[in-house]
Amino acid sequence: MLNIAETLHRWCHEARPFALATAVDVRGSAPLPVGTSVAVDEDGNAVGSISGGCVESAVYELCRQVLQDRGATQRAWFGYSDEDAFAAGLTCGGELHVIVQRIDPANQPHLGAALVEVAVGRSAGVAQIVDGPDELLGATLSVLDDGRAVGGTLDDGPVARAVADRARALLRAGHTARVTLGGDADTCPERLSVLVHVAATRPRMLIFGAIDFAAALSRAGRFLGYHVTVCDARPVFATTARFPHADEVVVDWPHRYLERAEVDARTAVCVLTHDAKFDIPLLRLALDLPVGYVGAMGSRRTHGERLRHLREAGVTAAQIARLRSPIGLDLGARTPEETAISITAEIIAYTNRASGLPLSLRTGPIHGPTAHGLGDGQANGKDYGAVFSSAGQAAAAP
Template sequence: MLDIADELNRWAEEGRDFAVATVVSVGGSAPRGPGAALAVDSGGTAVGSVSGGCVEGAVYDLCVQALQDGRTVLERFGYSDEDAFAVGLTCGGVIEVLVTPVRADAPERPVYAAALVAASRGEAAAVARVARGPVELLGRVLLVRPDGSSGSGSSTSYAGGPGVSHEGSLGGRPELDRTAVAEARALLAAGRTGTLELSEDGARCPGGVTLLVESSVPPPRMIVFGAVDFATALVRVGKFLGYHVTVCDARPVFATRVRFPDADDIVVDWPHRYLRRTVTDDRTVLCVLTHDAKFDVPLLEAALRMPVAFVGAMGSRRTHEDRTRRLREVGLGERELARLRSPIGLDLGARTPEETALSIAAEIVAAREGGTGAPLTGSATPIHRDGGGRGTGAAGAREAA
């Protein structure tokens, strides 16, 4: 649901009734992961996707029905060997989809509205919904912030847990709410979307209540060092993939808004100095396009010692060899040098800035997802890998195969 928060937030602000279908679990080869959503408003407008096209029509009908009868349902879709034209996933996978009406008169509406506002603003928040369990609990929802607070609206605080509060309830069961808040905070801290199995009294054990927890986290950062023509194209691709993109260059004549209209931030500073003072994390991607030793070496010396997701540098193989020699001279060891992806990008035969940006982006996605970068034709590797470690915010669940 949170992967289409911008549109749903607009619908909520306009007072529209809508129903949202969210992928709860997947098995085998499935094109979308948990958290992927399709929503339908009372006028029949649809946004989002749960399957890349395979079962969209059937899910659309379920949303229309949910708007009419106000009932939350969990539906399973799989491939039918007996009838190849039956509604199902032709890729052979299985998905479970939770369909929830969010009508203006529903008591949970304010909780959904607050969650959509948070996600559309890029704030960290987690939404926990009952996907499986007693009928009276289906669709009940909690909104949890990183510190456990609701941020707005009504909230409930628990004794013994200072500062731990939430908005909404999973059916007025304090122990279940308490456990759900704690578990949702843990998934949010990891930037993950997934399911939890709890007993009705809140114990962490299977067989009672299944919760779908969707995490919305601020977008990961892509920092592009070097205000060159290739950077202009890479900024556009980075934004397309959901990154918050910063361009940094020490030369003010090149690092301008005119040259990089799509960048979120433009910084004029020496690259290594900016990197040391800015905020990064284990999702941050660093792309060094300067291929100038006076910028590259001090920058990469700092970058390769930081716990970021990806460090890549542009340049010829000769430039790479010279750069590696210089980095060894300043004290980097083989383990640190092994993290450097240089020359940056996959071998696509790219020549133009746009083709090169595609090459770089392809390597970033492959590194993040554990892909090989090899053609799928003739390959025996799974097409859809387990995406359990990804968050739905930002670059998370927005890509469908």
């Protein structure tokens, strides 16, 4: 639902009831992820998309019906078939499970509180029960950036506490996900499936080295939604004029800046300096931090020397295994712009634990865990790490 947070925030502020349709399970090649929503108000105004167009009309009518009947939450399945592929089916061949419920902001102020947080750029999560006892279906609970659980349509008790705990964990991780909990008499006696909608603050991309490649990468990172920082110890190069797409430009020694930077599991560290006096202390620190991605630019020769220096500095084999060097995927990149795509493509693949292989060379569904070939750590019969090792050759600066 947080994909349409701006409009829902306005509707809640206006105390305008609406029907909310949410994709709570996606199988196969359905085009949009779990947690995507469509909302329809009592005047028939609609916002959002739940399937990229395939089933929008059917979902819209369900929303209108729920609003008119003021009834209980409804479920609907949409899937591909010869008869309905171009009517209410999914022509892409996937399956979509949707629940539709009426939301009255006057009775659910906690939802408005979460939407306010999202509107001002803070993190928030909304937990929604999408499977379980009928009386709990559609019940919601909000968790704010500071960890507070705010009201909700769940009665205070073990179920609400269990749901809030799981929502806090997903909010910290910055991920929308469907989770199963319950069956434990001491915590949550009912077995439930809960969809936790998360709107997290922008992840960070830390780019070290104020060079032309960094300018292109800062633009690509900003496009992908990262909060981009460019850092270099040389004030003549580290200027906002040279990096207009960066959120901030810092003049400092890279390792000294990283020591005080706020990082988390979504942070991408991109070392483009390919200069040992900057690289080694910086990478030694970065590989010891709980960041999501660490990549370093350089030629094969630079890479070999870098590994030798890192080992001499006491960096362990396990830490070195986290390093993506030479940085990026093998796209034949030459220009700074092409290299930025190479780097961001690897970050996307690495973050999603995907193989980085062409989809035309793969079999099975495009979307979902099995599409990544990682259920058993394999990708097309190859070890995941080996695939990245062989595929991760970017155009490296000399």
